[in-house]
Amino acid sequence: MRKIALVAAIAMLAAMLVPAMAWAGPKEIKIGVIYPLTGPAAAAGRELRAGAELAADIANQVMPGINMDMAKNGGVKSLGGAKLTLIFKDHQGNPQLGADLAKKLILDDKVVGILGCYYSSVTKTVSAVCERYGVPMINGSSTSPTLTKRGFKWFWRTTPHDKWFTKDLFEFLVGLTKGKAKGVKAVPREEINTLAAACEKTEWGSNVAIEIKNFAKEYGFNLAANILYAAKSPDLSSEVQSLIAAKPGAMLFASYTSDALLMIKTLKSMKAKPKILWGQDAGFDKPEFVSLGDDIVGVLTRSVFLPSVVKMKPLSGQVNDLYVKKMGHDLDGASARAFTGLQTWVYVLEKAGSTEPKAIQAACNTISIPGNQLVVPWVGIKFSTKGDEIGQNVLGGGLIGQYQKQKDGKIGLEVVYPFDIATAPLVYPFQGY
Amino acid sequence: MEELGIQILKSLVSGLLMGLVFALVALGLTVIFGVMDIVNFAHGEFLMVGMYTTLLISPLLGVDPVLTLPLAGLVGAVLGVLCYFGLIRFLLRGPMIAQLFGTFGLMIFLRNLALLFMGSEPRIVHQGWLVGKSIVIGPGVVLESTKLAVAVLSLLSFAVVWWLINRTKVGKALTATSLDAEGARYMGISTELMNALAWAVGGASVGVAGGLLVNFWPVDPGVGLLFTMIAFATVALGGFGSVRGALVAGILIGLIVNLPPVWDAILRSIDAVGLRGLDIHSFKYTMVYAIYFLIMVLRPQGLFGWKQ
Numbered sequence: 123m124r125k126i127a128l129v130a131a132i133a134m135l136a137a138m139l140v141p142a143m144a145w146a147g148p149k150e151i152k153i154g155v156i157y158p159l160t161g162p163a164a165a166a167g168r169e170l171r172a173g174a175e176l177a178a179d180i181a182n183q184v185m186p187g188i189n190m191d192m193a194k195n196g197g198v199k200s201l202g203g204a205k206l207t208l209i210f211k212d213h214q215g216n217p218q219l220g221a222d223l224a225k226k227l228i229l230d231d232k233v234v235g236i237l238g239c240y241y242s243s244v245t246k247t248v249s250a251v252c253e254r255y256g257v258p259m260i261n262g263s264s265t266s267p268t269l270t271k272r273g274f275k276w277f278w279r280t281t282p283h284d285k286w287f288t289k290d291l292f293e294f295l296v297g298l299t300k301g302k303a304k305g306v307k308a309v310p311r312e313e314i315n316t317l318a319a320a321c322e323k324t325e326w327g328s329n330v331a332i333e334i335k336n337f338a339k340e341y342g343f344n345l346a347a348n349i350l351y352a353a354k355s356p357d358l359s360s361e362v363q364s365l366i367a368a369k370p371g372a373m374l375f376a377s378y379t380s381d382a383l384l385m386i387k388t389l390k391s392m393k394a395k396p397k398i399l400w401g402q403d404a405g406f407d408k409p410e411f412v413s414l415g416d417d418i419v420g421v422l423t424r425s426v427f428l429p430s431v432v433k434m435k436p437l438s439g440q441v442n443d444l445y446v447k448k449m450g451h452d453l454d455g456a457s458a459r460a461f462t463g464l465q466t467w468v469y470v471l472e473k474a475g476s477t478e479p480k481a482i483q484a485a486c487n488t489i490s491i492p493g494n495q496l497v498v499p500w501v502g503i504k505f506s507t508k509g510d511e512i513g514q515n516v517l518g519g520g521l522i523g524q525y526q527k528q529k530d531g532k533i534g535l536e537v538v539y540p541f542d543i544a545t546a547p548l549v550y551p552f553q554g555y
Numbered sequence: 556m557e558e559l560g561i562q563i564l565k566s567l568v569s570g571l572l573m574g575l576v577f578a579l580v581a582l583g584l585t586v587i588f589g590v591m592d593i594v595n596f597a598h599g600e601f602l603m604v605g606m607y608t609t610l611l612i613s614p615l616l617g618v619d620p621v622l623t624l625p626l627a628g629l630v631g632a633v634l635g636v637l638c639y640f641g642l643i644r645f646l647l648r649g650p651m652i653a654q655l656f657g658t659f660g661l662m663i664f665l666r667n668l669a670l671l672f673m674g675s676e677p678r679i680v681h682q683g684w685l686v687g688k689s690i691v692i693g694p695g696v697v698l699e700s701t702k703l704a705v706a707v708l709s710l711l712s713f714a715v716v717w718w719l720i721n722r723t724k725v726g727k728a729l730t731a732t733s734l735d736a737e738g739a740r741y742m743g744i745s746t747e748l749m750n751a752l753a754w755a756v757g758g759a760s761v762g763v764a765g766g767l768l769v770n771f772w773p774v775d776p777g778v779g780l781l782f783t784m785i786a787f788a789t790v791a792l793g794g795f796g797s798v799r800g801a802l803v804a805g806i807l808i809g810l811i812v813n814l815p816p817v818w819d820a821i822l823r824s825i826d827a828v829g830l831r832g833l834d835i836h837s838f839k840y841t842m843v844y845a846i847y848f849l850i851m852v853l854r855p856q857g858l859f860g861w862k863q
Contacts, residue, residue, distance in 0.1 A: 164675030350837040363816040
């Protein structure tokens with residue numbers, strides 16, 4: 123009898139404990155974050171890492187000063203306040219290494235999902251690993267259009283991609299000829315009708331080159347030179363010679379950091395005089411690039427986030443203040459998008475209420491994050507689930523910024539496109555070298 | 556046609572300058588190989604150290620980057636001698652493979668040391684006599700002052716090394732050491748000293764090269780590889796151990812990588828619409844290595860090689 127009573131007591135205790143344990147859910151949610159923390163893009167890697175860390179910090183604590191849902195919960199509410207733990211890995215810009223790291227994160231660290239990888243080439247291999255293992259991957263900052271054209275079921279991208287950004291450029295050029303740019307009279311079309319482009323030749327740059335070619339044709343511009351070059355090259359003078367010889371009104375670039383610096387130095391030494399000099403973010407939007415000083419006044423770069431966005435969006439200002447405290451400088455395109463990438467993970471987990479891959483997949487496919495939750499100036503985040511692009515955020519948008527000398531003498535980026543939200547008059551033409 | 560003529564002139568000038576830059580970087584490599592039969596994989600890292608030396612010392616002393624060149628050379632020479640006495644001397648006792656991996660390890664060590672102390676971001680020199688300057692010598696023909704300075708230094712260095720090896724007693728001792736170290740020792744030549752001297756000369760030349768290059772090129776811990784890949788091709792093309800070969804091969808490579816603009820000008824002058832999309836810029840280093848491959852097949856000792 124006593125035995126039966128004991129068994130019954132244990133059974134009752136167990137019955138009470140089991141739902142309690144199930145209700146408690148996981149204490150931590152591990153997200154694998156793969157970025158280039160060393161190697162040629164380490165500078166970008168540092169910003170990306172800081173952006174993701176800041177988003178995790180805000181999600182894990184209650185921060186009354188931040189007008190964002192995830193700042194009010196102190197963890198993922200639907201998972202019992204579970205905290206996010208980020209496991210960082212360094213892919214060094216190497217696609218193969220990236221794939222190996224993804225496998226390790228999935229099999230050894232048992233991560234719930236993956237964020238990364240900045241380099242489109244690495245994102246390509248890492249997402250293939252995630253697809254094979256059925257582990258969700260959210261990508262915040264790789265912009266090669268092909269990534270969301272593979273019909274993957276476990277890959278979602280928050281950032282707009284290069285097709286959109288390149289279209290923005292051509293809309294900007296056309297707008298310029300129609301007098302839409304702030305502070306500039308209509309520019310005669312023939313002044314900027316000839317274009318010359320030089321893009322680095324990995325996955326990202328070569329796809330930008332294709333987009334430039336396609337849009338030049340669509341918008342009726344003459345693309346007189348479209349060069350691919352090795353980003354790890356000791357010399358760019360032959361490329362610059364060909365660019366100058368094409369006598370373009372606008373020079374267009376897709377460069378990483380070191381090659382962007384070398385490109386500007388070579389353009390200067392060869393006395394290039396385009397009317398417009400535009401870079402596709404990346405190397406053109408880095409602190410090292412700004413250190414070129416007066417040489418970049420008037421240079422345009424596409425971006426998804428410029429410090430002057432804080433003038434338009436108070437929430438961006440709040441997060442930017444925290445970022446400045448952490449890093450000593452403003453958010454940039456890389457850090458703002460890494461922040462948004464991890465933020466998306468938090469909202470997805472909140473919606474899924476589970477760390478099961480299937481539940482996360484369903485949450486990703488149905489989530490809708492309004493623009494007022496984001497630091498980036500987008501309408502929101504909503505992933506496409508049909509058509510020729512699967513997993514692409516359809517509510518994103520790009521900006522074009524121009525380096526201008528500000529009142530304090532420092533060089534900073536001002537928004538010049540979209541024209542209706544320009545924060546400063548456009549400096550046109552580019553000063554030339 | 557006139558445009559084509561000007562472009563050929565531009566490419567010649569640009570190719571010559573860049574070729575002399577490649578040759579200067581390759582000089583130290585070929586000297587060390589010539590004397591000791593050792594391929595120094597860490598050569599590019601010596602260049603990187605030279606670049607950082609100028610980058611850091613110039614603002615510290617408040618002088619122009621160009622004036623810090625002797626110091627960059629000295630740092631390169633000291634580093635060379637240290638590497639010789641600290642590592643290479645021991646490697647020489649081992650098989651060839653140990654020497655290869657030894658200098659490869661040295662490369663990784665120096666690069667990571669730089670990563671630790673300097674961080675990974677590319678850095679540039681902002682001000683100086685050479686920074687951002689160039690001389691226009693004709694319609695569109697531009698001499699970039701940094702490259703011009705490196706080219707002049709390159710020619711000078713080659714002249715000095717040639718003179719040192721061919722016209723001095725020390726040079727004879729160096730040559731003797733490289734031909735037959737044991738025989739040289741019997742003749743009373745301190746081969747140890749000769750080896751150390753080769754490393755000092757190699758380190759100094761590439762250190763000075765680095766000090767000049769940083770006026771134009773951004774420096775980061777990985778910058779060495781950009782130049783050493785070409786330097787290896789230069790040395791192999793010119794013939795391992797041949798000083799004259801390094802000069803000629805360097806210029807040859809400089810000219811090859813400046814061919815694409817000429818090709819573009821040809822397309823424009825004949826208005827070949829069908830060939831418009833054919834961009835050969837992305838193949839410029841492929842051309843270099845294709846020629847390298849050809850010469851290796853036809854003449855394995857290189858253009859001016861004398862060591863088998």
